[in-house]
Amino acid sequence: MRKSVKKESAGEPGLFGAALPVKPAGGEPKKNSKGLLSFSYSKMSLYEECPLKYKFKYIDKIKEEPKYYFAFGNSIHHAMEFLYAVKAPPFPGIDDLLEAFKKDWGLKSYLEKGYKDPFREEEDYRKGMEMLKNYYRHHEGKFKLPFLLEYSTDVEVDGLLVRIIADKIEYQGNGEIILVDYKTGKDVKRQPAQLYMYQKICELDPRLRERVQETYGDRVAGVRIKQMLYYHVPTLKEYHFDRAEDAEIGGFWERVLGVADNIRGLKYDPTPGERQCLWCDYKKLCPHYYGGRSHCVPPVASAAADAGLVEELVDRYGHLREKMDELNAQIEDVKAKIINLSEGAEGMAGKKYAVNIHRAEKWEFRDRSAVIGVLNEFDLYQKALGLTLKNIVLLMDDPAVPEPARKKLRLHAEKSHIFDLHVKKSGGPLP
Ligand code: SF4
Structure with missing residues (x-):
């Protein structure tokens, strides 16, 4: 179950200057033609982390920085899919598996993957190769054909269109399945919300039932999760979780419906906090982030x-x-x-003081959404190195940026002039 996913330098003004007046509310969530709200486990967890962060990502559609750990996980998942995607044994050999990883790894540059330098990228490449070799050797001769690989489904339930993507599904007979989720991070933590979401959706999914019948000829009334398995590829360890009780799923579903109601009600009030703000790519856009501390921290008055x-x-x-x-x-x-x-003079003098006059151009972009739209349309968000005023202005003069993109950016830009007077007592050199 994979996630796909820029850091801006501190102290630079944002697209709308230092204050960045982004409204925390507004913006319709995506609904399909039947009016169902698109939903998933990752959307829910992002909303619960910070509703404004959810809005930046899913409503305003501002891309996050690429994350190297997602790129790494994706290439490992790709190799695993390659290994098991055969109609019948034999399974690919170890060299083919490593080649599949290498090929996927080479599709993006180290920057596109989110690495700061090529050395870290190389390190992870070697780590990935080693990980896959170990996996292969550990399971060699015991590979089993899975029921489904990278199974993606959208299920309509309670006004929602919920998407899940399962890495691997194994069939146990009698409509029972085991869901396998590959984990490639440092450690494995039980993620109850993810487990509950997958259980609920798999058991409601009519297509899954049909696939059981097509593949195994079993006419079952419904599919039932027997177990969920987190497979930690770096350590080759399996973590098994039993099917959740109906009461647990019921409580979880109330939570899902509450989040969905808030999204429909356009409730995007931020919940700043050290943990969520620290890793947030939208700090520069967010009026509620301040140097790692929340504006919402109430002042503490000393009793004394x-x-x-x-x-x-x-x-x-x-x-x-x-x-x-x-x-x-x-x-x-x-x-x-x-x-x-x-x-137009550069300096003027009085009897006691003199001033040096500095003139500079000032650019403003009033329609924030339109500028973001242009950056996304031409895939320039990364090139802009953040949504900063200075970087957007640089893009407008950058010959490497396609002319249609520069033209569109200029349409939203307003130029004015700013003046600064440096003053000094007469008698000495001007600053
Ligand atoms: S910086 Fe903090 S408050 Fe602002 S969107 Fe990100 S997580 Fe939310």
Whole structure:
């Protein structure tokens, strides 16, 4: 059961400047022609992790960075599929298995796979080859034809269209099946929600019943999960999980329907937290992320705080801010008058002070969704190295970017000029 899946440099302004005013609500979820909501275990777990992250990924369709561990897992899964995808024995030899892995591994560059450098990629390549050799030798002579491989199905239930993809299904007779899920990470953890989802959907799936009849001639009233098996390829260990009780599945399904209701109700309020924000690719777009800490962390007032001192400091702070706002307004007014009178000059002088005038272009993209649409259409999100204003502007002048893409980006860009005055007391060199 596989997942398919950019990091932006800290401190750079986002596409809409540092504040990135992304609305946390809005955006219709994908429904099919019958009005069913597309759903899956990975969608549900992402929503439960952070609804806004779900929105960025599934509603706004902003691609995440490629993840090397997914690329690695995908190539191992591909090799396993190759090994078992025979109509009848003999099974492929070890060299063919390794060649299948090598071929799939070579389809993408190390960057496309999500590696930071080619050395880590090479390391994982060797690790994968070793893993598959060990697997092959461990099971050699005992390979069994599976019932189904990479079985993908969409089942309609309770207003949802739920998709599952099972790595391998083995048939045990009497309508009973064992679901096998290959795991390639460091360790294996029981994922109850995944187990429940697969059990519920497999047992409701009419196509699975038909496939049993087609393949084994068994006319069964329904398919029943006997067991789920996580196979940890790095250690060759099997983890067996028995069929869940109906009560467990019932409780889980209430949870699924609750998440689906929230998605239909366009509830995308973020749930920032250290764990989920740390690994989130949407930090730069997210107004709720701040340096690894949530804006939502409430201020902690010290019980011992001196109430009188607090009042005095807060009032002083407010008074100073008021004065600063007044002064800033005056500074902006005088600055605008100097720039108007400068007529392109690089510097102007008074009796006591002199100013150096810096001029720069400022780009703005007001329609965020349209720009994201262009980046996705031309597959430029990775090239932009993040949804930052600077990188999008660079794309517009990059001859390596197709002209139609640059033209479309320019359509959404608005150019203005910004001025900065560097001031110094007269008598010394200008900054
Ligand atoms: S940065 Fe945190 S709050 Fe923002 S979308 Fe990601 S996980 Fe959610």
